[in-house]
Amino acid sequence: MKCCTANHTLIRHSSHPTAPNDRAPLRRSIWISLIGMALVFALALTGQAQSVTSTFAPAMPTVIVIGFVGGFISHDNPNHSEVQLAARLRQTYPAGVAVETFESYHKGRARKRVLSLLDTNHDGTLTLEEKQNARIIIYGHSWGGSAALAVARRLEKDGIPVLLTVQVDSISMFRKNDAVIPANVARAANFYQPHGLLHGQSKIRAADPARTRILGDFRFEYKAGSYSCEKYPWYDRAFVKAHTQIECDSRVWQQAESLIRSDLPSL
Secondary structure (H helix, E strand, O other): OHHHHHHHHHHHHHHHHHHHHHHHHHHHHHHHHHHHHHHHHHHHHHHHHHHHHHHOOOOOOOEEEEEEOOOOOOOOOOOOHHHHHHHHHHHHOOOOEEEEEEOOOOHHHHHHHHHHHHOOOOOOOOOHHHHHOOOEEEEEEOHHHHHHHHHHHHHHHHOOOEEEEEEEOOOOOOOOOOOEEOOOEEEEEEEEOOOOOOOOOOOOEEOOOOOOEEEEEEEOOOOOOOOOOOOOOHHHHHHOHHHHHHHHOHHHHHHHHHHHHOOOOOO
């Protein structure tokens, strides 16, 4: 009996010290689980942050409309039809359509603005998709008509398509070719008048007729008509009356605006 009792006592004493060691693996398991849950939560927050960043990334405008004024006119002079057209488009399309006007001698600035609007992630490089998704319209009067083609031609070198160009009494500036429409332009229209010291390009043609549709060369006459550009400077009325009159002719700009709106989103 003593022997057995002793053995029983030994068994109890030998098992008692190992109890804390049995609980240690359990605590380690709990800590590992907690760390794992923390990592999962951190990853979830990271993914959520990335999702928010993606959600608020700037989107490419549905259409970019660039207008060029003629001569040395300011790009925001409200007396000129090019600026008035831009204002109407902004009012009608407050979102999704980017409309901007430039002086005819700021062709480089206009091109950079187009590239900036297409570069939605602002990494300084346009992807093939960003280029192919571009929807661009360019219009202008006088030197502005020549500038419109010059920018379209530069965008062709950039590999960027243009939906439409509209020239109104286009005057070639600094020996630039304002008669040949580059192949990256899908459609082109030309409005002109044939009289006076300054008169517009009377005929445009496509560099590649398979890729560009010439909508027409639309001629306007002002010999018998009354002058309606009362807010223009006296020297315009005195020396380039017909060239100025076509810029003020609401019929011309209604047709030009109709062509531009045909490529804009449906309201």
